Amino acid sequence: MSKTKEVLRGAEIFVRALKDEGIKHLFGYPGGAVLHIYDALYKQDDVEHILVRHEQGATHAADAYARATGKPGVVLVTSGPGATNCVTGIATAYMDSSPLVVFTGQVPTHLIGNDAFQEVDAVGVTRPCVKHNFLVKHVEDLASTIKKAFYVATTGRPGPVVVDIPKDITADSCEYEYPEHVDMRSYKPVLKGHTGQIKRAADLIATARRPMIYSGGGAILANADKELTVFTRHLGFPITNTLMGLGAYPGTDKQFVGMLGMHGTYEANMAMHQCDVLIAIGARFDDRVTGDLEQFCPSAKIIHIDVDPSSISKNIPVDVPIVGDVKHVLSELIALLENRKDLPTEKDLKPWWNQIKEWQGINCLAYDRNSEIIKPQFVIEKLYELTRGDAYVTSDVGQHQMWAAQYYKFDKPRRWINSGGLGTMGFGLPAAMGVKKAFPDETVVCITGDASIVMCLQELSTCLQYGISFTVINLNNRYMGMVRQWQEFFYESRYSHSYMEALPDFVKLAESYGHIGLRIEKSADVESALKEALQEKEKVVFIDFITDKTENVYPMIAAGKGHHEMHLSPNRELA
Amino acid sequence: MRHILSLLMENETGALSRVAGLFSARAYNIESLTVAPTEDPTVSRMTLVTSGSDEVIEQITKHLNKLVDVIKVIDLNESRHIERELMLIKLQARGENREEIKRLVDIFRGRIIDVTENTYTIEMTGAGDKLDAFISALEDGVILEVVRSGVSGIARGDKAIQ
Numbered sequence: 001m002s003k004t005k006e007v008l009r010g011a012e013i014f015v016r017a018l019k020d021e022g023i024k025h026l027f028g029y030p031g032g033a034v035l036h037i038y039d040a041l042y043k044q045d046d047v048e049h050i051l052v053r054h055e056q057g058a059t060h061a062a063d064a065y066a067r068a069t070g071k072p073g074v075v076l077v078t079s080g081p082g083a084t085n086c087v088t089g090i091a092t093a094y095m096d097s098s099p100l101v102v103f104t105g106q107v108p109t110h111l112i113g114n115d116a117f118q119e120v121d122a123v124g125v126t127r128p129c130v131k132h133n134f135l136v137k138h139v140e141d142l143a144s145t146i147k148k149a150f151y152v153a154t155t156g157r158p159g160p161v162v163v164d165i166p167k168d169i170t171a172d173s174c175e176y177e178y179p180e181h182v183d184m185r186s187y188k189p190v191l192k193g194h195t196g197q198i199k200r201a202a203d204l205i206a207t208a209r210r211p212m213i214y215s216g217g218g219a220i221l222a223n224a225d226k227e228l229t230v231f232t233r234h235l236g237f238p239i240t241n242t243l244m245g246l247g248a249y250p251g252t253d254k255q256f257v258g259m260l261g262m263h264g265t266y267e268a269n270m271a272m273h274q275c276d277v278l279i280a281i282g283a284r285f286d287d288r289v290t291g292d293l294e295q296f297c298p299s300a301k302i303i304h305i306d307v308d309p310s311s312i313s314k315n316i317p318v319d320v321p322i323v324g325d326v327k328h329v330l331s332e333l334i335a336l337l338e339n340r341k342d343l344p345t346e347k348d349l350k351p352w353w354n355q356i357k358e359w360q361g362i363n364c365l366a367y368d369r370n371s372e373i374i375k376p377q378f379v380i381e382k383l384y385e386l387t388r389g390d391a392y393v394t395s396d397v398g399q400h401q402m403w404a405a406q407y408y409k410f411d412k413p414r415r416w417i418n419s420g421g422l423g424t425m426g427f428g429l430p431a432a433m434g435v436k437k438a439f440p441d442e443t444v445v446c447i448t449g450d451a452s453i454v455m456c457l458q459e460l461s462t463c464l465q466y467g468i469s470f471t472v473i474n475l476n477n478r479y480m481g482m483v484r485q486w487q488e489f490f491y492e493s494r495y496s497h498s499y500m501e502a503l504p505d506f507v508k509l510a511e512s513y514g515h516i517g518l519r520i521e522k523s524a525d526v527e528s529a530l531k532e533a534l535q536e537k538e539k540v541v542f543i544d545f546i547t548d549k550t551e552n553v554y555p556m557i558a559a560g561k562g563h564h565e566m567h568l569s570p571n572r573e574l575a
Numbered sequence: 576m577r578h579i580l581s582l583l584m585e586n587e588t589g590a591l592s593r594v595a596g597l598f599s600a601r602a603y604n605i606e607s608l609t610v611a612p613t614e615d616p617t618v619s620r621m622t623l624v625t626s627g628s629d630e631v632i633e634q635i636t637k638h639l640n641k642l643v644d645v646i647k648v649i650d651l652n653e654s655r656h657i658e659r660e661l662m663l664i665k666l667q668a669r670g671e672n673r674e675e676i677k678r679l680v681d682i683f684r685g686r687i688i689d690v691t692e693n694t695y696t697i698e699m700t701g702a703g704d705k706l707d708a709f710i711s712a713l714e715d716g717v718i719l720e721v722v723r724s725g726v727s728g729i730a731r732g733d734k735a736i737q
């Protein structure tokens with residue numbers, strides 16, 4: 001005898017499906033097209049809804065929630081402007097392969113195409129920046145579409161999925177059943193790598209004398225940090241991480257040579273330039289990483305492990321492509337390597353390590369630690385010390401982001417949360433909010449700049465409403481520092497519109513949102529301010545650090561130059 | 576090089592725009608594109624003609640495969656195949672010209688499917704270059720209208736894409 005299924009309205013199906021999917025938090029903002037859903041949310045307490053102050057904030061918060069937890073982040077917004085306000089956040093998640101599921105309300109089915117009030121073609125607008133999107137046409141399809149959305153967002157190379165739900169669908173009723181499995185004939189992500197290719201990779205690894213491991217965000221997305229660490233330690237090879245990959249391998253380990261790319265360390269970039277075997281793991285040869293493609297790793301044979309075949313040989317042709325989940329492939333590779341006797345020995349690698357140590361001797365990250373004026377790097381180093389490298393750090397985009405990546409050493413994955421691919425200013429604050437919601441007992445810090453912070457500042461209200469507390473470190477240089485740096489280097493210091501005139505009083509601003517504001521102007525006060533902030537449990541502590549406005553990020557590879565063509569800091573001798 | 580890609584995809588609204596959007600977003604070119612449902616109404620078959628270096632074609636194929644609505648992508652150039660295109664063409668046909676055009680249509684194995692005092696409408700199928708050849712064999716100024724379907728392709732032999 002078959003059990004009779006419950007008949008529910010679309011709005012109730014939506015909420016039940018989230019619950020059955022195991023979703024605990026939903027970031028959203030109401031409006032006409034989703035009012036049935038909001039009514040259904042009102043009547044339950046399985047899924048907690050966090051009311052943001054701008055839909056962009058919801059997407060960044062949910063995106064960061066996903067990055068920190070590895071579980072999908074969920075957003076609910078209304079049609080029209082609700083949907084378009086999400087586009088920046090969706091594109092941000094897309095570029096960094098974050099599993100975000102965004103539900104947008106839509107005008108009733110019979111009005112679609114009618115230029116109805118608050119109508120926008122959400123599926124069309126978001127199509128270029130989603131992994132996939134759906135328009136739900138019948139209430140009977142709602143539950144299965146939600147299941148598919150989560151499945152597509154979280155499997156393979158993760159990414160954002162948009163589900164557009166017309167209002168009438170949320171009023172219609174049908175029997176509710178949440179599918180346990182999804183089977184889509186057109187979507188079958190690969191997990192296992194090709195055994196023959198993995199064997200070829202092992203053969204190539206055995207020949208290496210100047211090897212380099214280059215791992216990216218894919219290693220974190222695949223939860224492959226353990227495998228990556230075992231693999232790297234077993235081989236004794238140097239490893240660099242991309243901006244998105246920091247924390248996949250312990251940042252304090254002696255085999256770690258720092259981040260690579262435009263603002264990577266001297267040793268990481270030089271080692272890239274001179275390596276003979278490059279093992280790329282869950283990385284995508286982004287232009288900020290490779291610099292000039294013609295001069296990229298000129299003498300290296302390249303192995304590339306990635307779950308997305310379209311990332312392989314996209315910018316740089318590779319010798320051994322391996323399509324598969326990084327965790328799976330690395331486990332298989334480790335098993336193969338453990339049985340091999342012909343791997344490069346410590347002695348074989350000695351000359352290479354000696355060379356790397358010489359490069360490290362350049363001290364590329366040196367800066368004036370004794371400056372009375374606050375050096376931005378100093379603030380990050382102090383933060384690192386005080387949090388013992390164990391905080392969740394979100395950031396915005398600019399110089400402060402690069403300093404955070406360079407000076408905060410991440411030993412664990414999913415701790416460093418930034419918009420690497422799209423470079424979205426405004427990401428940091430809502431991101432911190434999302435992370436703190438996921439991990440209320442963890443230390444969360446947002447490192448931001450005077451220009452970025454105002455782009456999603458309104459979320460301070462959300463933080464107050466839900467008692468979400470973290471520390472905001474505003475590295476206030478009164479400039480769009482990164483823009484100013486480019487203008488200094490490449491436009492003869494013509495600072496066109498990069499100066500932040502009429503900045504608000506950030507202390508009062510934080511206070512007016514009901515939080516705590518501090519202004520710190522001397523290096524001597526940095527540590528005590530940070531200590532005070534990190535102890536606060538209820539409110540956001542916004543520290544406005546008045547930093548040296550002339551400081552630049554070094555090393556730097558100008559766009560389109562090779563890895564060996566770095567600008568180095570003029571302050572190196574101050575080490 | 577010119578490639579003919581054959582796609583099976585979900586017959587869903589929006590699937591076509593995903594393919595078209597991919598080509599414009601990544602600056603790949605589409606020479607022609609035809610699409611219609613197959614014997615299974617939930618599946619559409621698309622034939623897409625594009626050109627590019629081997630690397631570009633490889634990327635196009637990978638990105639097409641990545642689209643969630645796409646079930647299968649085959650590069651017909653990788654094996655022997657047949658391509659056909661349908662052309663409907665309306666020509667000015669007066670006086671002695673009428674006979675001349677009729678002869679030409681016969682040579683190219685086309686059919687005259689509509690006739691007025693002053694015009695012929697012709698149906699012709701074949702590979703694209705045959706249709707091109709017909710057009711260039713015509714006298715200047717006689718063409719009133721050309722409608723081409725774009726290429727449809729299928730592999731030769733026992734092989735079938737399913």
Ligand SMILES: Cc1ncc(C[n+]2csc(CCOP(=O)(O)OP(=O)(O)O)c2C)c(N)n1
Pocket residue numbers: 396397398399400401423424425426448449450451452453475477479480481482483
């Ligand atoms: C939404 C958005 N608009 C513009 C940019 C271009 N941009 C990159 S960094 C930057 C300046 C950031 O200034 P600030 O937040 O003060 O950081 P700083 O570089 O000074 O540390 C700008 C405008 C961007 N990344 N995102």
Ligand SMILES: [Mg+2]
Pocket residue numbers: 398449450451475476477478479480481
């Ligand atoms: Mg600034």
